[in-house]
Amino acid sequence: MRYFEYRDGTLHAEEVNLAALAQEVGTPFYCYSGAALRHHYETFAAAMPKGSLIAYSVKANGNLAILRQLARLGCGADIVSGGELKKALAAGIPPTRIVYSGVGKTVGEMTRALTAGILQFNVESEAELEALNNVALSLGTRAPVAIRVNPDVDARTHAKITTGTKQSKFGISWNRAHQVYARAARLDGIRIVGIDCHIGSQIVELAPFEAAFTRIIALTRDLRAEGLPITSIDFGGGLGVAYRADNAPPAEPSAYGAMIAALTRSLEAQLIFEPGRRLVAEAGILVARVIYIKETETKRFAILDAGMNDLLRPALYDAYHEILPLNGPKAGTTVYDVVGPVCETADLFAHERSLPELKAGDLVAILTAGAYGAVMASSYNARPPAAEVLVEAKDWAIIRGRADEDALVQQDQLPPWLEN
Ligand code: LLP
Numbered sequence: 001m002r003y004f005e006y007r008d009g010t011l012h013a014e015e016v017n018l019a020a021l022a023q024e025v026g027t028p029f030y031c032y033s034g035a036a037l038r039h040h041y042e043t044f045a046a047a048m049p050k051g052s053l054i055a056y057s058v059k060a061n062g063n064l065a066i067l068r069q070l071a072r073l074g075c076g077a078d079i080v081s082g083g084e085l086k087k088a089l090a091a092g093i094p095p096t097r098i099v100y101s102g103v104g105k106t107v108g109e110m111t112r113a114l115t116a117g118i119l120q121f122n123v124e125s126e127a128e129l130e131a132l133n134n135v136a137l138s139l140g141t142r143a144p145v146a147i148r149v150n151p152d153v154d155a156r157t158h159a160k161i162t163t164g165t166k167q168s169k170f171g172i173s174w175n176r177a178h179q180v181y182a183r184a185a186r187l188d189g190i191r192i193v194g195i196d197c198h199i200g201s202q203i204v205e206l207a208p209f210e211a212a213f214t215r216i217i218a219l220t221r222d223l224r225a226e227g228l229p230i231t232s233i234d235f236g237g238g239l240g241v242a243y244r245a246d247n248a249p250p251a252e253p254s255a256y257g258a259m260i261a262a263l264t265r266s267l268e269a270q271l272i273f274e275p276g277r278r279l280v281a282e283a284g285i286l287v288a289r290v291i292y293i294k295e296t297e298t299k300r301f302a303i304l305d306a307g308m309n310d311l312l313r314p315a316l317y318d319a320y321h322e323i324l325p326l327n328g329p330k331a332g333t334t335v336y337d338v339v340g341p342v343c344e345t346a347d348l349f350a351h352e353r354s355l356p357e358l359k360a361g362d363l364v365a366i367l368t369a370g371a372y373g374a375v376m377a378s379s380y381n382a383r384p385p386a387a388e389v390l391v392e393a394k395d396w397a398i399i400r401g402r403a404d405e406d407a408l409v410q411q412d413q414l415p416p417w418l419e420n
Contacts, residue, residue, distance in 0.1 A: 004033065028287060028386040028387075029286075032063075032283050044273075053076050055076040055234075056276065061280045077097065082112055095117040099146075121146070123146070129147075129183065144191050145191065146232060147177065147184065148171040150163075160317055162199070196272075201238050202241075217267065236273075237276050243320050243368050244322065283370040286366040286386065287326070290363075302339070304341070307347050308346060309385060313373070323338055330356035333357065336350070336358065338355070
């Protein structure tokens with residue numbers, strides 16, 4: 001991790017001393033490296049075939065500062081809600097670079113997206129197709145549509161983040177694709193522009209992608225032969241990152257891009273990609289302080305001031321995140337369960353992890369936390385979620401302050417009969 005490195009015995013984000021930063025902003029906080037974000041975007045974009053649209057999947061990290069930085073690099077957006085539409089536009093991402101995915105787009109959301117002039121709707125059901133047709137007709141226009149087809153390929157990732165099999169709620173089933181396209185072609189409010197797929201997330205091998213894309217490309221050729229104007233192919237996101245140094249390294253964007261170039265060689269099409277995790281995961285860490293060390297008959301717990309309300313991935317997916325002490329580097333010799341303060345057994349960041357000896361007051365960094373970290377935070381246990389900080393060389397800025405407890409109290413309202 002070049003962007004988060006030990007210098008003079010302390011972990012730094014670029015040129016910023018994280019222990020000093022913790023003193024200023026308080027813990028816990030997410031810290032992102034602007035240089036890392038640029039590096040991951042540029043590496044990904046350069047590896048895709050020329051002319052591809054990179055539509056960053058906003059759900060991975062929707063902070064306005066992250067979106068603005070990506071917008072400046074020419075990145076587009078893959079959105080899944082009216083809220084993400086608002087954020088992407090506010091960050092300066094042109095509507096013509098926005099694709100809209102998701103199984104539950106409401107009429108209100110579709111109206112706003114169509115009025116904004118987005119590039120395409122990735123339609124996930126026949127009911128949605130009808131609803132979008134009606135929205136477009138009422139606005140006197142045609143909605144640009146790609147049908148999300150479910151290639152029925154197992155992404156071989158965690159069950160909670162696989163999306164491309166028959167059992168999944170996502171996309172149109174493989175066997176119905178032709179009928180749905182034929183229906184779309186008959187609707188006056190729909191303009192067919194492309195095809196779309198997304199088979200899952202944190203996929204570390206190329207094989208599932210290759211199997212899915214081969215099917216999607218074959219279907220594209222068939223649909224074109226039927227006279228349907230499929231001009232764009234959206235391959236979704238899903239390329240994984242290395243959460244553990246001792247696992248086989250995930251496929252690199254270069255290999256992924258080469259595979260796609262080979263598959264699409266004889267095909268004229270606007271290619272679209274929706275990477276999320278790959279652009280932001282390694283660009284962020286979560287910094288927390290050890291509140292207590294607690295020893296029981298069977299365990300030694302390091303209790304942090306960050307909890308599952310700040311970073312849900314370990315609790316929800318048994319996800320592994322490396323943990324480093326801010327003072328170091330030091331080798332691990334003591335075994336800890338690293339936990340948060342939330343009143344749930346699932347509030348566990350690391351199970352029986354060998355770490356350098358920790359004591360109360362020490363600072364630690366939970367790595368690879370830039371994707372699906374802050375965005376999935378909540379105020380469970382009435383805990384204001386962690387602040388977010390963006391670093392640029394030796395500068396830093398708070399890009400989301402910690403909500404205070406008063407705000408948590410004020411967001412609730414008493415009904416008149418309980419006021420006094
Ligand atoms: N496109 C679509 C339609 C998606 O549903 C997703 C992610 C992406 C793109 C971006 O996938 P990525 O490149 O980030 O893998 N919270 C989970 C991940 C959920 C992913 C949902 N969809 C986690 O923390 O692992």
